[in-house]
Amino acid sequence: MELDERKKVILQAVIRNYLETGEPVGSRTISKYTDLKLSSATIRNEMADLEEMGYIFQPHTSAGRIPSDKGYRFYVDSMLESKDRRFDEMKDMLIERQDKMEDLLKSMASLLAANTEYATMISAPAAHRNKLKFIQLSRVDAEQLLCVVVAEGNVIKNSIIKLERELTDEIILKLNILMNTCMNGLAIEEINLAMISRMKEQAGIHEDIVGSVIDAVAQAVRSDDDPAVYTSGATNIFKYPELSDNIRASQLINAFEDKKLLTDLIDEKSGDDKENPIQVYIGEEAPLQAMKDCSVVTATYRLGDDMKGTIGIVGPKRMDYAKVISALEVMQQKLDDLYNPGG
Amino acid sequence: MELDERKKVILQAVIRNYLETGEPVGSRTISKYTDLKLSSATIRNEMADLEEMGYIFQPHTSAGRIPSDKGYRFYVDSMLESKDRRFDEMKDMLIERQDKMEDLLKSMASLLAANTEYATMISAPAAHRNKLKFIQLSRVDAEQLLCVVVAEGNVIKNSIIKLERELTDEIILKLNILMNTCMNGLAIEEINLAMISRMKEQAGIHEDIVGSVIDAVAQAVRSDDDPAVYTSGATNIFKYPELSDNIRASQLINAFEDKKLLTDLIDEKSGDDKENPIQVYIGEEAPLQAMKDCSVVTATYRLGDDMKGTIGIVGPKRMDYAKVISALEVMQQKLDDLYNPGG
DNA sequence: GTTAGCACTCGCCCATTTGGAGTGCTAATA
DNA sequence: TATTAGCACTCCAAATGGGCGAGTGCTAAC
Numbered sequence: 001m002e003l004d005e006r007k008k009v010i011l012q013a014v015i016r017n018y019l020e021t022g023e024p025v026g027s028r029t030i031s032k033y034t035d036l037k038l039s040s041a042t043i044r045n046e047m048a049d050l051e052e053m054g055y056i057f058q059p060h061t062s063a064g065r066i067p068s069d070k071g072y073r074f075y076v077d078s079m080l081e082s083k084d085r086r087f088d089e090m091k092d093m094l095i096e097r098q099d100k101m102e103d104l105l106k107s108m109a110s111l112l113a114a115n116t117e118y119a120t121m122i123s124a125p126a127a128h129r130n131k132l133k134f135i136q137l138s139r140v141d142a143e144q145l146l147c148v149v150v151a152e153g154n155v156i157k158n159s160i161i162k163l164e165r166e167l168t169d170e171i172i173l174k175l176n177i178l179m180n181t182c183m184n185g186l187a188i189e190e191i192n193l194a195m196i197s198r199m200k201e202q203a204g205i206h207e208d209i210v211g212s213v214i215d216a217v218a219q220a221v222r223s224d225d226d227p228a229v230y231t232s233g234a235t236n237i238f239k240y241p242e243l244s245d246n247i248r249a250s251q252l253i254n255a256f257e258d259k260k261l262l263t264d265l266i267d268e269k270s271g272d273d274k275e276n277p278i279q280v281y282i283g284e285e286a287p288l289q290a291m292k293d294c295s296v297v298t299a300t301y302r303l304g305d306d307m308k309g310t311i312g313i314v315g316p317k318r319m320d321y322a323k324v325i326s327a328l329e330v331m332q333q334k335l336d337d338l339y340n341p342g343g
Numbered sequence: 344m345e346l347d348e349r350k351k352v353i354l355q356a357v358i359r360n361y362l363e364t365g366e367p368v369g370s371r372t373i374s375k376y377t378d379l380k381l382s383s384a385t386i387r388n389e390m391a392d393l394e395e396m397g398y399i400f401q402p403h404t405s406a407g408r409i410p411s412d413k414g415y416r417f418y419v420d421s422m423l424e425s426k427d428r429r430f431d432e433m434k435d436m437l438i439e440r441q442d443k444m445e446d447l448l449k450s451m452a453s454l455l456a457a458n459t460e461y462a463t464m465i466s467a468p469a470a471h472r473n474k475l476k477f478i479q480l481s482r483v484d485a486e487q488l489l490c491v492v493v494a495e496g497n498v499i500k501n502s503i504i505k506l507e508r509e510l511t512d513e514i515i516l517k518l519n520i521l522m523n524t525c526m527n528g529l530a531i532e533e534i535n536l537a538m539i540s541r542m543k544e545q546a547g548i549h550e551d552i553v554g555s556v557i558d559a560v561a562q563a564v565r566s567d568d569d570p571a572v573y574t575s576g577a578t579n580i581f582k583y584p585e586l587s588d589n590i591r592a593s594q595l596i597n598a599f600e601d602k603k604l605l606t607d608l609i610d611e612k613s614g615d616d617k618e619n620p621i622q623v624y625i626g627e628e629a630p631l632q633a634m635k636d637c638s639v640v641t642a643t644y645r646l647g648d649d650m651k652g653t654i655g656i657v658g659p660k661r662m663d664y665a666k667v668i669s670a671l672e673v674m675q676q677k678l679d680d681l682y683n684p685g686g
Numbered sequence: 687g688t689t690a691g692c693a694c695t696c697g698c699c700c701a702t703t704t705g706g707a708g709t710g711c712t713a714a715t716a
Numbered sequence: 717t718a719t720t721a722g723c724a725c726t727c728c729a730a731a732t733g734g735g736c737g738a739g740t741g742c743t744a745a746c
Contacts, residue, residue: 024708026707026708026709027708027709028707028708038719038720039719039720039721040708040720041710041719041720041721041722042718042719042720044708044709044710045710045718045719047709048709048710058708058709060726060727060728061708061709061725061726061727061728062707062708062709062710062725062726062727062728063707063708063709063727063728064707064708064709100501100502100503133483133484134481134483134489136479136481136489136491138477138479138491140476140477140493140497141476144497146477146479146491146493146499148479148481148489148491148501150483150489154483154487154503156489156501156503158443158491158499158501159443160443160497160499232600233600234596234600235593235596235597235600238589238592238593238596244589244593246581246587249581249592250578250581250587253577253578253596254578257575257576257577257578367738367739369738369739369740370739370740371738371739381688381689382688382689382690383689383739384688384689384690384691384741385687385688385689387739387740387741388688388741390740391740391741401739401740402697403695403696403697404695404696404697404739404740405694405695405696405697405738405739405740405741406696406697406738406739406740407738407739407740
């Protein structure tokens, strides 16, 4: 059977109506809702066809229809195609530029959550291809060396290195210069074994310190230990009855509490497609089992050439896709403006 | 009416039984539960008295009794008095010393949550009376100066200072020395206006930088903008039916999401009593409206002389107080051991 | 002061009923 | 041939009502 134009219109009408009301929609409703001038009986026939094709289904006999995952997929795809967005809604959200990435992302997450009424998460730009801007070693006290690493985008990481022996100021200064001249401007992948042994050679008897510093840099730049995902509005899910029963809510909130889980999800899925940085996952497509009754919309943002992160919004399947997608597009744009003022 | 010895025994029995089962407890149960050798009829009379006195009540006529807030209060107080704890349970929880306070507290929070099955929160030691260990200014690029502040307990804070003009290495070095000689070892309160103007004087034309640095130090050491409360196991509340209905759960989870709220709560209430660092808040006593159906147990811990923070556990009123209190005591001890190995 | 006995209350569970929304099918219509 | 009106049917959800059991309060006897 084919999905002809009229079926499409009816399907759209069913979905749109369901998004508004959250109730199964019946044939009579559609008959009045659309300007097709068809009786409910005709609609019923068409709806039976649509059900057979798998776009909609009945939660039980003699109830109205609700969209299946396939139905949502059709709806979202056709929306993405038609570029029928509501850009305006969020355009004048105010975002202050913050010194620290962290604060910026936190405030963006809570802004998005407040405006969409869904749960949001933002991953900090992955630094793994990120260039080192600056390394600073300084003595805190006799046994401890502070290592500060600044990467592009003012991502700052600290770590403390324990010393087995005391170092003179002079040696620390030397090490500083050595580290910076060797590693400045490099991405973490570019630091290879050859370079490390060359540096160790130059450091002479202090080669162990170089080892520690490189560990520290690696640890600082790698974000495994510090997932760096900011979430907001997890409690919004209680606004949607279909998600707020005990089991589902608990699993969802749990997922939001477990930043590590989120990082994996967000990293794995981001940016499969450079042309289409916005991805929509519906129901079972969702990357986490806990979210199988939700839809997840993610947007990959880029800062400069090498840094990218992901913004994700999690809500019920019957979320306002148009609003969410345009909100994400605005956010992408804002991030771009803030960090690439020249571009 | 007086709370004689027998009434106390019966009240204890009622409460203990309710803690175990979560069901209203009837007179027959108590008659068998205790070794008082009293018939259920007698118990009924006594329970009627206890109800009149406000220690217990019936959720509805012809149901067993459950403890009121006043009843719990009696139970907790007599437990605290008798020092009848179960220290052993958690004693050998393994806590690795972490370089960073943050990681340590996070892992402690999740450990506590996992072991108690309640929700936990830990506030980082308030740094407001904390001594500065070390300040480091370094140039990131032409327009930005990185200011790293290390305080006692290896609390590290960064901030970026925007520059209006370029500074030479020499000047930065000078400023570094100036800042460290002036402020090292000081608590933030000890930095007064006189000192600031003296420093500005010494900095000459660069007095504006000194101003910025002091702002940065203040901002770094003050923790207002970064509440620094770590939570774990918020989803544990779903394990307790009396807390997991939609409204309550949503309010509670919300409270746990809002770190700022938690900070206020935790700071306001901590350490009223130096002798009794462990406080129990039952039901309406709880410091947050969202927690009015919960009990909250807090413990104030001290690191060194000036730093203190709070650990809090939130659970249903019928929580295992003995276990929670001893767990908190163990945590206090561990923190003490880790950071004051000499004492 | 304690206990046995008994009537009573009330929440909970279950089966049954009722009403309404919505369907599928069929026959009539344009 | 496509559309529509009509009707019987299905099923959910909410309301109704009776039986069960746990537990109480009271009274009278010990």
